[in-house]
Amino acid sequence: MKAINIAFKNLSRKKIRTALTVGAVAIAVAVLVSLMGFDAGYQRGLNNDINKLGYHLLVTAKGCPYEAATLMLKGGGGLRYMKEDIYERIVKDPRIDKITPQLVSTAYNQEGPGGRGAFSLYMGIEKSYLELKPWSKFKSGGWFSGNNADEAIMGYEAAEAEQRSVGDKIFVPGIEKVLTVVGIFERNGTQDDGIIFTPLATAQRIFDLPGKLTGIGIKLKDIRSIAKFEEDLYNEPGIQVISLAQVRGTILNLISSARAMASSIALIAIFIAVIGVTNTILMSVFERTREIGVMKALGASAMDIFKIIWMETTLVCVFGGIFGVALAAVGSTIVEHIIRQVLPYTPAGKLVLIKPALLVLSFVATVIMGLIAGTYPALRASLMKPIEAIRSGE
Amino acid sequence: MKKIIFVMFILLYSFSSYAFAAVGCTLNDPDRDVKRLFPESTGYRTDFISIKEIGGETLFQKIEQELGDKLDTVYETIDVPYSFYGVLKGKEVIGQIHGVNQKGKYGGMQLILATNLEGKVLNFYYQKMSSPEASKFMDKNFTRQFIGLTLEDFLKGNLKISDPSKANHEDFLATLRGLKKNLILLKELKLNSESQSK
Numbered sequence: 001m002k003a004i005n006i007a008f009k010n011l012s013r014k015k016i017r018t019a020l021t022v023g024a025v026a027i028a029v030a031v032l033v034s035l036m037g038f039d040a041g042y043q044r045g046l047n048n049d050i051n052k053l054g055y056h057l058l059v060t061a062k063g064c065p066y067e068a069a070t071l072m073l074k075g076g077g078g079l080r081y082m083k084e085d086i087y088e089r090i091v092k093d094p095r096i097d098k099i100t101p102q103l104v105s106t107a108y109n110q111e112g113p114g115g116r117g118a119f120s121l122y123m124g125i126e127k128s129y130l131e132l133k134p135w136s137k138f139k140s141g142g143w144f145s146g147n148n149a150d151e152a153i154m155g156y157e158a159a160e161a162e163q164r165s166v167g168d169k170i171f172v173p174g175i176e177k178v179l180t181v182v183g184i185f186e187r188n189g190t191q192d193d194g195i196i197f198t199p200l201a202t203a204q205r206i207f208d209l210p211g212k213l214t215g216i217g218i219k220l221k222d223i224r225s226i227a228k229f230e231e232d233l234y235n236e237p238g239i240q241v242i243s244l245a246q247v248r249g250t251i252l253n254l255i256s257s258a259r260a261m262a263s264s265i266a267l268i269a270i271f272i273a274v275i276g277v278t279n280t281i282l283m284s285v286f287e288r289t290r291e292i293g294v295m296k297a298l299g300a301s302a303m304d305i306f307k308i309i310w311m312e313t314t315l316v317c318v319f320g321g322i323f324g325v326a327l328a329a330v331g332s333t334i335v336e337h338i339i340r341q342v343l344p345y346t347p348a349g350k351l352v353l354i355k356p357a358l359l360v361l362s363f364v365a366t367v368i369m370g371l372i373a374g375t376y377p378a379l380r381a382s383l384m385k386p387i388e389a390i391r392s393g394e
Numbered sequence: 395m396k397k398i399i400f401v402m403f404i405l406l407y408s409f410s411s412y413a414f415a416a417v418g419c420t421l422n423d424p425d426r427d428v429k430r431l432f433p434e435s436t437g438y439r440t441d442f443i444s445i446k447e448i449g450g451e452t453l454f455q456k457i458e459q460e461l462g463d464k465l466d467t468v469y470e471t472i473d474v475p476y477s478f479y480g481v482l483k484g485k486e487v488i489g490q491i492h493g494v495n496q497k498g499k500y501g502g503m504q505l506i507l508a509t510n511l512e513g514k515v516l517n518f519y520y521q522k523m524s525s526p527e528a529s530k531f532m533d534k535n536f537t538r539q540f541i542g543l544t545l546e547d548f549l550k551g552n553l554k555i556s557d558p559s560k561a562n563h564e565d566f567l568a569t570l571r572g573l574k575k576n577l578i579l580l581k582e583l584k585l586n587s588e589s590q591s592k
Contacts, residue, residue, distance in 0.1 A: 160469075161502060162501040162502045162524065163466075163469050163495060163496075163497040163498075163501070163502040164501070164502075165468070168497075169499060169500050170500060170501060170524070171500030171501055171524045171525055171526055173524065173528075176526055178500065178526070
């Protein structure tokens with residue numbers, strides 16, 4: 001009889017114990033795969049979000065870098081404003097390829113969902129905004145009729161939430177203003193999907209912020225000149241320059257503590273699973289001391305016994321690995337939903353990225369873990385002396 | 395053991411692919427909202443049902459006919475899953491809560507109706523409304539006028555509800571359309587199919 005058949009038979013004797021051990025391994029593997037998938041997905045999503053901003057640098061009023069990063073990626077609230085003349089000074093710099101001023105503002109609707117109120121995000125822009133974002137296409141309608149028109153272009157999701165079509169009116173709560181929808185953007189998977197855009201001058205007028213901006217997006221002709229450009233702007237009073245690399249670093253810093261904690265939990269779960277597997281197999285060896293003695297007395301070599309016990313451990317880890325990677329692959333949507341509820345900022349797109357290579361790697365790692373966990377019980381069983389084993393088992 | 399693992403796998407897979415699908419209009423805080431609308435309730439059961447799965451194109455046309463208006467080709471399509479909250483008292487279903495999205499003059503409205511099992515309105519409120527005169531519409535003096543009405547009242551057109559706003563008659567008409575649509579969907583997707591299955 002082959003070692004694998006005997007190992008199967010031995011494991012099936014104690015079905016519940018085997019199932020629990022396999023389950024513990026599966027959960028540990030699923031947690032590990034989900035975490036690694038999250039790490040890969042978050043970084044890819046973040047890079048994608050930043051690239052889709054369309055600019056290399058954002059000039060904002062001096063303030064907290066976290067606030068600036070949020071402003072850059074989500075539009076943000078509690079905003080600081082800078083004077084528009086800064087734009088006039090920067091725009092003439094010959095190193096600039098494209099530049100766009102913007103004014104972000106929020107409106108609070110106290111008659112929002114559930115009577116709890118909700119914020120809507122508005123952004124005043126000029127046509128140069130579209131030059132920096134060539135992927136922003138109109139689903140219907142088009143650009144504003146004038147630079148100071150009471151008109152709005154809605155992001156796809158904003159239009160969907162308010163059931164707006166071109167020609168409809170939209171009410172801006174708080175400032176009691178009515179705008180006409182002249183365009184709706186196609187969905188592009190960025191923060192723009194949820195924003196309501198107005199001409200810059202309109203935003204400055206209706207939100208009572210004359211001559212104010214919240215940001216200036218800049219794309220340079222030569223990306224290698226970023227450092228020098230930043231340095232030159234350093235002396236401008238009241239502003240700060242944020243590069244894409246800084247934003248990426250700031251966001252990753254924000255989630256790094258959560259990531260470290262989750263990784264520690266995953267490592268502890270794996271450690272407990274390894275101890276659990278070793279303990280289960282060791283118990284099984286002790287329970288079968290007499291049986292192992294008889295096998296040896298009938299001619300089984302130490303290597304035969306080692307192989308059987310080792311195979312049992314490996315089988316537990318193989319099945320645990322299979323269930324674990326399946327659980328991670330199937331449950332990634334749920335994990336993603338939970339993460340989105342917990343984290344303050346999550347990029348658009350798939351947040352938990354589980355590639356086949358990750359599944360294969362995790363499965364192989366689990367099997368190797370099984371081989372390591374099974375070494376001690378297998379050695380212990382293979383080194384038993386037949387007579388002593390038979391006697392102690394009586 | 396094999397059966398348990400198989401069932402768990404299927405449940406997990408079904409949940410992951412369906413639970414986060416976009417739905418018509420859900421309650422923002424179902425636990426709190428159900429208890430507020432039906433204080434005697436002990437729980438609720440949520441069903442997501444689309445026109446497509448109950449009666450397809452035929453039912454879609456029937457609903458349009460009853461409504462007396464075309465359904466919007468973007469926001470009121472045949473495959474929108476509407477959420478119905480069956481309110482439970484113990485094991486017994488004592489009422490229904492159903493919300494619909496309705497296009498208003500200045501933005502989307504969410505109209506929530508609590509009804510008994512015959513489709514009679516027990517309560518009505520706006521979960522969301524964007525309008526300069528939103529407070530007039532959301533005032534209880536206006537919304538309580540709908541209590542006791544049934545779909546029949548809407549179909550016969552003999553409603554004695556007064557417009558709370560002076561300058562926003564379109565939102566008043568949109569409210570009436572939305573509530574009529576709500577009651578038609580409740581009848582066709584929930585009450586009728588439940589009475590047929592009994």
